[in-house]
Amino acid sequence: MNTLKERLRADLTTAMKARDELRTSTLRLAISAVKEAEVAGKSAHELTDDEVEKVLTREVRKRREAADAYAGAGRAEQAARERSEGEVLADYLPKQLGDDELAAIVDKVLADGDFAGPKAIGPAMKAVQAIVAGRADGGKVAGLVKARLTA
Incomplete structure (x- = not known):
């Protein structure tokens, strides 16, 4: 069974081979956030897929908030980058309800x-x-x- 964490790592390798800079950097940051969550708290533990989804959801929310802040400050290029990173991470989350x-x-x-x-x-x-x-x-x-x- 493929876990979400394994899928992130496999997709990172694919993105690196394809020289997709946006996807590579975004997945590296996501994997880093997952690793950080694994060692947070009193003892380190392997995250379940649900816990990894929560980490990714938090990362998507960070990207959305950063994009809004950049757009409000008139920095459209950085806002677009943050939105793109959020879209990459959203691919790993369940489909959102309308x-x-x-x-x-x-x-x-x-x-x-x-x-x-x-x-x-x-x-x-x-x-x-x-x-x-x-x-x-x-x-x-x-x-x-x-x-x-x-x-």
Whole structure:
């Protein structure tokens, strides 16, 4: 069975052979972030595919935030580079849910769980996150849940 970490390493080798500078540097940084996560904490351990996905999701979010910051500062070239790196890493993550799919899941969970009022935001978020698990941005999910429960 091929793990996500093995796939990253194999794709890095392929990118190096193809002299794809963007993909090579992006995958090197991703593998470095995975290694760093493996040794973080009290004891080193091998990450599961789910944990590697969380690391990659965090890296994609960093790229998106950096791209926004660069664009806001008028540095379009660096913003484009960050977006490109984010797209390379997004290829290793599960397909993201569309807005309509996400809204349908949120509505179903809120109805099934009988969540109502602003005090139910935390438990509702936990229930929705359990279903969408890495297939939607947490901020987007939080905004939808909050809007539905405070409306």
